[in-house]
Amino acid sequence: MESKMINHSVPTEYQSEQGKLNILGFWIFIAAEIILFATLFAVYGVLHTRTSDGPTGEEIFVIKDVVIQTMLLLTSSFTAGLVIHEMRRGNVRGLITWLIITLALGGGFLYMEINEFIHYVHAGAGIQTSAFTSSLLTLLGTHGAHVTLGIFWAIMVIIQLLQRGITPITASKVHIWGIYWHFLDVVWIFIFTFVYVGGLI
Amino acid sequence: MDIKWDKILITGDPLILGSQIAIVLTMVGIVVGLTYFKKWKYLWSEWLTSVDHKRIGIMYIIMGVLMFFRGGVDGLMMKAQTAVPENTFLDAQHYNEVFTTHGVIMILFMAMPMLIGIINIAMPLQIGARDVAFPQLNLLSFWLTFAGAMLFNLSFVVGGSPDAGWTSYFPLAGKEFTPGIGNNFYMVALQIAGIGTLMSGINFIVTIMKMRAPGMKLMRMPMFSWTTLITSLIIVIAFPIFTVALLLGTMDRIFGTHFFTVADGGLDMLWANLFWLWGHPEVYIVILPAFGIYSEVVATFSKKRLYGYTSMVMAIVVISALSMLVWVHHFYTMGVGPAVNSVFSITTMAIAVPTGIKMFNWLFTMRKGRIEFTAPMMWTLAFIPTFLIGGVTGVMLGMAAADFQYHNTLFLVAHFHYTLIPGVVYAVFAALYYWWPKVFGFKLNERIGKWHFWLFNIGFNLTFFPMFFLGLQGAARRMYTYSEESGLWPLYALSAVGAIFLAAGFAALCYNIYWSIRYEKRTTENDPWGTARTLEWATATPVPHYNFAVVPEVTDVDAYWEMKKNKDNFALDPNKIKPIHMPSNSGLPVYMGAAFLIAGFFLVFEWIPLAAISAFLIFAGMIKRSFEYDDGYYVPVEEIIEKERTWRGDSKWKAK
Numbered sequence: 001m002e003s004k005m006i007n008h009s010v011p012t013e014y015q016s017e018q019g020k021l022n023i024l025g026f027w028i029f030i031a032a033e034i035i036l037f038a039t040l041f042a043v044y045g046v047l048h049t050r051t052s053d054g055p056t057g058e059e060i061f062v063i064k065d066v067v068i069q070t071m072l073l074l075t076s077s078f079t080a081g082l083v084i085h086e087m088r089r090g091n092v093r094g095l096i097t098w099l100i101i102t103l104a105l106g107g108g109f110l111y112m113e114i115n116e117f118i119h120y121v122h123a124g125a126g127i128q129t130s131a132f133t134s135s136l137l138t139l140l141g142t143h144g145a146h147v148t149l150g151i152f153w154a155i156m157v158i159i160q161l162l163q164r165g166i167t168p169i170t171a172s173k174v175h176i177w178g179i180y181w182h183f184l185d186v187v188w189i190f191i192f193t194f195v196y197v198g199g200l201i
Numbered sequence: 202m203d204i205k206w207d208k209i210l211i212t213g214d215p216l217i218l219g220s221q222i223a224i225v226l227t228m229v230g231i232v233v234g235l236t237y238f239k240k241w242k243y244l245w246s247e248w249l250t251s252v253d254h255k256r257i258g259i260m261y262i263i264m265g266v267l268m269f270f271r272g273g274v275d276g277l278m279m280k281a282q283t284a285v286p287e288n289t290f291l292d293a294q295h296y297n298e299v300f301t302t303h304g305v306i307m308i309l310f311m312a313m314p315m316l317i318g319i320i321n322i323a324m325p326l327q328i329g330a331r332d333v334a335f336p337q338l339n340l341l342s343f344w345l346t347f348a349g350a351m352l353f354n355l356s357f358v359v360g361g362s363p364d365a366g367w368t369s370y371f372p373l374a375g376k377e378f379t380p381g382i383g384n385n386f387y388m389v390a391l392q393i394a395g396i397g398t399l400m401s402g403i404n405f406i407v408t409i410m411k412m413r414a415p416g417m418k419l420m421r422m423p424m425f426s427w428t429t430l431i432t433s434l435i436i437v438i439a440f441p442i443f444t445v446a447l448l449l450g451t452m453d454r455i456f457g458t459h460f461f462t463v464a465d466g467g468l469d470m471l472w473a474n475l476f477w478l479w480g481h482p483e484v485y486i487v488i489l490p491a492f493g494i495y496s497e498v499v500a501t502f503s504k505k506r507l508y509g510y511t512s513m514v515m516a517i518v519v520i521s522a523l524s525m526l527v528w529v530h531h532f533y534t535m536g537v538g539p540a541v542n543s544v545f546s547i548t549t550m551a552i553a554v555p556t557g558i559k560m561f562n563w564l565f566t567m568r569k570g571r572i573e574f575t576a577p578m579m580w581t582l583a584f585i586p587t588f589l590i591g592g593v594t595g596v597m598l599g600m601a602a603a604d605f606q607y608h609n610t611l612f613l614v615a616h617f618h619y620t621l622i623p624g625v626v627y628a629v630f631a632a633l634y635y636w637w638p639k640v641f642g643f644k645l646n647e648r649i650g651k652w653h654f655w656l657f658n659i660g661f662n663l664t665f666f667p668m669f670f671l672g673l674q675g676a677a678r679r680m681y682t683y684s685e686e687s688g689l690w691p692l693y694a695l696s697a698v699g700a701i702f703l704a705a706g707f708a709a710l711c712y713n714i715y716w717s718i719r720y721e722k723r724t725t726e727n728d729p730w731g732t733a734r735t736l737e738w739a740t741a742t743p744v745p746h747y748n749f750a751v752v753p754e755v756t757d758v759d760a761y762w763e764m765k766k767n768k769d770n771f772a773l774d775p776n777k778i779k780p781i782h783m784p785s786n787s788g789l790p791v792y793m794g795a796a797f798l799i800a801g802f803f804l805v806f807e808w809i810p811l812a813a814i815s816a817f818l819i820f821a822g823m824i825k826r827s828f829e830y831d832d833g834y835y836v837p838v839e840e841i842i843e844k845e846r847t848w849r850g851d852s853k854w855k856a857k
Contacts, residue, residue: 021334028407035438036445043445043460128457131468134452134459160828
């Protein structure tokens with residue numbers, strides 16, 4: 001628990017002992033998250049043909065909107081990379097700027113997703129319609145809830161960066177948030193592939 | 202949102218009314234007692250908010266003992282009901298509730314907290330760490346487990362207990378067949394406790410990977426720490442599946458989705474698959490630390506190094522891998538066909554191989570050892586033959602073709618009690634007797650310990666052995682009564698008599714704890730057993746809050762045994778002592794536990810707006826935590842020197 005020990009030969013986020021532990025702990029948490037989403041994908045895989053009296057995926061998916069969502073989120077992953085890049089350069093202004101741009105893209109994604117949900121409900125595919133819609137909306141909703149949490153989390157980190165600048169502790173927070181954000185992107189790629197593209201084939 | 206008070210408070214049942222009165226009286230008693238003895242501040246600042254892994258461990262164990270009592274009373278009620286044919290002590294509904302809460306509480310709120318408590322106490326000491334990697338998260342894990350347990354237990358007096366079995370199979374557990382809110386308690390309470398368990402798993406992995414004493418390579422790690430690592434790994438892999446299963450179950454029950462329903466495309470067997478994808482690894486989560494405990498005890502009291510250390514490690518790794526590949530054996534009768542059943546039959550029986558390796562290694566450890574029949578060793582010795590019966594009947598059940606005969610009979614119930622009681626409960630007892638002096642500075646009394654041992658062992662075998670034969674005669678599990686013509690009652694009655702002995706055994710343990718606290722001889726000897734082998738015995742008894750004044754160098758497995766062999770008489774060079782950095786206590790985990798309890802309670806009662814509002818209590822706690830910049834504090838050198846000098850005595854002190 002020598003959290004005051006500072007090692008200057010590594011990037012800022014790895015300089016404090018506690019920061020290193022936090023990053024490893026978070027990677028293991030991401031492993032748990034992978035299992036969580038894998039289970040949701042498995043459930044969707046089992047239930048997606050069980051549409052009962054409700055619509056099928058082909059009937060309700062709007063692929064144009066989904067492509068825009070994908071572009072927004074992929075771009076936000078790129079800008080999240082720039083966040084870490086600016087942090088390594090020690091540029092707190094650049095860091096915060098790219099962080100805000102990332103959040104704006106994430107917010108755009110969420111806006112599109114909420115519209116998508118409204119569209120589904122109008123198309124007669126509410127969460128109570130069939131096993132297919134239940135599993136679809138739960139999978140998308142769990143991802144969307146993660147994105148929402150990520151946005152509020154980043155806002156907290158931004159406030160702390162404004163208060164304290166880039167320190168070993170704030171840097172490890174930004175780094176951990178970055179892992180999380182990229183992870184959500186990876187999950188979305190699977191959703192895009194298996195749910196939307198797979199659903200249209 | 203309509204609040205119906207008559208649905209909330211259960212009235213008109215004498216048993217439940219008695220419990221309600223008892224709970225109110227106990228709570229009043231606790232409040233009055235704490236106020237009268239002016240212990241509020243002590244309780245809050247020394248225990249409830251303490252991030253010290255040893256204290257958190259003790260709190261887990263206290264909770265485990267309380268839940269053992271609750272689950273045990275459930276068990277006794279079942280035994281009383283089935284002691285004679287056509288009994289009317291419990292009706293069918295009550296019997297359903299009682300076996301459901303018995304199972305859930307014993308597995309999730311007794312076995313798990315007991316083992317996580319023991320891990321908390323022993324593992325950081327064994328690897329020479331000052332605390333776990335995330336001390337505050339550790340406390341949060343405890344409070345979430347506690348909140349889950351409280352919410353679950355609340356169901357007995359408020360709202361109605363869950364009644365669909367500890368497996369909570371859909372569609373029975375769904376709204377279509379159990380419209381009350383009882384099964385909401387299952388879904389929500391286990392979710393809250395599960396989050397706590399997952400965080401414990403992550404915490405222990407990081408602790409073991411990053412905080413071992415210098416020189417302690419993974420293959421020099423004590424066996425109990427190894428099993429903790431593998432158990433934590435299974436927790437991280439298996440618990441998210443349960444998280445999803447419970448989430449979907451909650452959605453089905455509260456938000457009208459169709460995951461496991463009969464109507465609109467739902468698939469009830471999907472629940473069974475998800476449940477056992479978590480549930481089977483879960484039984485290994487509780488059994489592996491137990492194996493670790495036996496390994497420590499058997500080596501200590503045979504005065505020999507654990508036989509086949511490397512093969513022991515390999516065995517638990519193989520067991521953990523196989524644990525994920527056997528879940529279908531819980532429902533061979535689902536009807537997926539002989540090919541699938543055969544595959545799962547083979548994986549199931551394959552588990553007997555690494556488990557057998559471990560059995561033989563324990564036996565070989567004892568071979569030509571100088572065995573000392575202390576209480577922890579007695580439990581270990583009793584474990585081997587009884588667990589063997591559990592294992593062999595497990596292989597019988599594992600054969601898919603034969604399982605169609607045993608399925609859902611008391612044969613199965615007897616089998617898993619023969620694995621879980623010797624496999625977990627005996628280990629918990631062994632661990633309590635073994636590490637008790639390290640934690641408290643006095644042993645549990647050996648003579649009363651013998652009473653505890655014999656009563657419990659006789660009681661256990663008397664209770665569960667007849668159930669094998671009942672099962673073979675066709676007695677189905679979870680039946681609240683049976684006819685006189687069935688001819689089952691002599692064995693049922695014998696089993697009920699056994700349960701009385703079991704209860705007496707538990708009472709003996711409680712009496713032992715009480716007696717030992719009052720009268721047992723105190724010790725400050727760092728190695729009260731005299732033959733201990735691992736690092737936790739190298740520091741003071743009771744352990745100082747910083748664990749080790751100077752973290753020892755490790756050169757071999759059995760680090761402390763090596764130190765003794767090398768005549769290292771614990772002379773400590775005062776110049777080597779540096780201020781020790783320690784984490785500060787925190788009230789936030791208590792708050793978070795309360796926030797989860799409140800939000801969970803509203804969700805159980807399906808008061809969605811209230812639940813949503815109280816979810817913000819949780820977020821508020823998270824934000825508070827994010828803005829906390831507490832660097833902990835340093836234990837000054839003078840304090841360490843003072844403490845170390847006291848327990849080492851002047852002779853060892855001046856040796857350097």
